[in-house]
Amino acid sequence: MTHRPVPSDAATADDSATGSRRRVLRDAARVGVGALAAWAGTSTAHRAAAAERRADPVRIVTRQAGPFEVLALLDAHGPFPGRRQDQFPDARQEDWARAERLDPDAFGPGDTWTLDFRCYAVRRPGGRVTLVDTGVGPVGSPASAWAPVPGHLPAVLELAGIDREDVDSVILTHLHEDHFGWAVDAAGQPMFPNARHVVQRAETAALDEDDSATAYVVEPLRRAGLLHEIDGRVRVLGGGGRGGELTAVPTPGHTAGHQSVLVDGGHQRIVITGDVLVHAVQLAAPPVAYRLESDPAAARRSRQALLAEARRHRALLATSHLNRPFLQS
Secondary structure, eight states: OOOOOOOTTOOOTTOOHHHHHHHHHHHHHHTHHHHHHHHHTSOHHHHHHHHHHHHSOOOEEEEEETTEEEEEEEEEEEEEOSOHHHHSTTOOHHHHHHHHHHOGGGBOGGGOEEEEEEEEEEEOTTSOEEEEOOOSOSTTSGGGGTSOOSOOHHHHHHHTTOOGGGEEEEEOSOOOHHHHTTSBOTTSOBSSTTOEEEEEHHHHHTOOTTOHHIIIIIHHHHHTTOEEEEOSSEEEEEOGGGOOEEEEEEOTTSSTTOEEEEEEOSSOEEEEOTTSOOSTHHHHSTTOOOTTOSSHHHHHHHHHHHHHHHHHTTOEEEOSSSSSSEEEO
């Protein structure tokens, strides 16, 4: 997911989604100095509070859902340059006010957007783990041009007591750079060699030939026999003798094959949303579109349906980019 100020001559109607996304990332990188200048102009108290959070962030937050322990793992955190209104042009002032109550840390200086880059681990009895997304990755990963690399996922997994060999499945919500960065190492070898990597077939089918995901993660995983493409809603695993199940749920729109993950522990459900919503303004006002959704109408339908189902079951939302990892739906 990406963010930038929009110049008057930005994307035209006939730009491809991939080309438009690349332009956004390049422009965001160019205006980074301006964002730092805006940051420097904020109050001393604001800067001190933000610096304290960056210096000592909470890397792991856990919740229980039946037999499953769900761990929110903070890979990276930082501001993205540009005006948030440009990325959510339909959002009204009252939507922003509600969003700020939900996620005040998202509101940086100068109308900027401050966000977490988060993965999730679902640990079940016996210690085996399903990882949902793999973050921004190291320096040199495809996200390096715009995201706050290096990410910290390997160290955070160690802190959580999770070895790479414990991970027997990785669910990739979608194939944007900030969600697959640690799937492979610097040599292009799978970081989680015992894990099948679950992705919707619609997601891989929609990749352009020159999309960074193809060479960086899809082809290496396919060569290693670890790419597991699925179609539609699929039960990925059960919770063993104690019940519960983990289900991949198609939520297209942000990308063609975007999926979310339902952790059903019986009496408690947790929905790992991926980028169905990328900012609290889309939780405050679900019809609000994000400028870089590949299909805004489909994304809106997915977001509204997922949130409605979560509310029916009083599920917790586990978000990728909000500064609060778990929110009540």
